[in-house]
Amino acid sequence: MINVEGKEIGSAGGTLAVTGDLKQMSPRWLIGTSYLGYGATLSVGIGIPIPILNEEIARYAAMKDEELFAPVVDYGEAYPSFTPGNLGYVSYAELKSGKIKVNGKDVITAPLSSMSRAREIASTLKGWIQKGEFQLTEPVKTLPSPADGFTAHSIKEA
Amino acid sequence: MSPKRIVLRFGIDSTVKPIVYRLVKDYDLVVNIMRADVNPKKEGMMVLEVTGDRSEEGLDYLRNLGISVQDLNQGIVRNDEKCVMCGACTGICPTGALYMQRPSMEVGFDGDQCVVCLLCTKVCPMKAMEVHL
Known part of the structure; x- marks a missing residue:
C-alpha cells in the first residue's frame, strides 16, 4: 500500500477465504449477527499461526499498530456510488485511540471486531503450539484461483 | 441529596x-x-x-x-453472555455510558450515564443490549 507521499505503508486490511466443518465449530467463535444498514452476516473468530520462516516474515509479523494503516472510506456516499479513492490513511494506533483526524476534523472511532476475543484466540493458539497440540495437516481442498477460470470483481480504486 | x-x-x-x-x-x-x-x-x-x-x-x-x-x-441491561466486546455501540452512545476501556479494549457500561435512548439496541450486532422497561 502506497500513501500520498509515495511511501510504502503497512497494509492492515485483507480478506481471507477459508473452509471448515461447521459441525465441529463452537458457537463462541461463530455467531450470527446483524449490522444496521448492512444486514445479516456471520461474525467469525479465527486464529492463524504465522510461521516465521525468514527475516521478511519476521519484519511484517512484528509490525506495531503505529505501522499498520487503513484507508478512511466514505461509506455514506463514495462507496455505494462506486467513486474511487479515500479520505486518507490512518494507523491502527490512531483508530484504537478513539479519535482520528479527517480533513482536519476530529472524528470519533469505534471498532466492529472484538479485540478482547482476538487476544483470547491468540492466547489459546499460543497454548496449543507451546504444548505441541497444534499440528499442520495437508490441505483438505485447494481454493479456486484465477487458473481455474475464477475471476474476482472489485471496485477500481485510484 | x-x-x-x-x-x-x-x-x-x-x-x-x-x-x-x-x-x-x-x-x-x-x-x-x-x-x-x-x-x-x-x-x-x-x-x-x-x-x-x-x-x-x-x-x-x-x-x-x-x-x-x-x-x-x-432499564437497559447488557447481556454479558451475548456481548463479545466488539465496541460498535461506543461510537453511537451519546452520553458515553458505553465506552472503550483502554488499553484492554473492553467495553464498559455505566448505567448511571444511560438515558435510555435505545440507539445501542439497534446498533449492537449481537443484540446484547436488552430493554427491561
Whole structure:
C-alpha cells in the first residue's frame, strides 16, 4: 500500500477465504449477527499461526499498530456510488485511540471486531503450539484461483 | 441529596396531567428531564433526574396516578453472555455510558450515564443490549 507521499505503508486490511466443518465449530467463535444498514452476516473468530520462516516474515509479523494503516472510506456516499479513492490513511494506533483526524476534523472511532476475543484466540493458539497440540495437516481442498477460470470483481480504486 | 434517575412510563390518560409541575411545586424537587417521548393520546415515557429531600413522596404521587416508576439502572441491561466486546455501540452512545476501556479494549457500561435512548439496541450486532422497561 502506497500513501500520498509515495511511501510504502503497512497494509492492515485483507480478506481471507477459508473452509471448515461447521459441525465441529463452537458457537463462541461463530455467531450470527446483524449490522444496521448492512444486514445479516456471520461474525467469525479465527486464529492463524504465522510461521516465521525468514527475516521478511519476521519484519511484517512484528509490525506495531503505529505501522499498520487503513484507508478512511466514505461509506455514506463514495462507496455505494462506486467513486474511487479515500479520505486518507490512518494507523491502527490512531483508530484504537478513539479519535482520528479527517480533513482536519476530529472524528470519533469505534471498532466492529472484538479485540478482547482476538487476544483470547491468540492466547489459546499460543497454548496449543507451546504444548505441541497444534499440528499442520495437508490441505483438505485447494481454493479456486484465477487458473481455474475464477475471476474476482472489485471496485477500481485510484 | 444525590440525584435519582428514574424512568416513567404512562398511559394515555396520565399524559395530560402536569406531573413535572406538581413534582416541583408540591414536593420541592429539582427536576431535570433527560429524555421525553410524550404525545397526545399515546403512551409515553420520560427519563428524569430528580433531586430533593421529598423525592420518595413525589415518586409515590406519580405511582398513585398509575405511572410506572423504575430505577434507570435497571432499564437497559447488557447481556454479558451475548456481548463479545466488539465496541460498535461506543461510537453511537451519546452520553458515553458505553465506552472503550483502554488499553484492554473492553467495553464498559455505566448505567448511571444511560438515558435510555435505545440507539445501542439497534446498533449492537449481537443484540446484547436488552430493554427491561
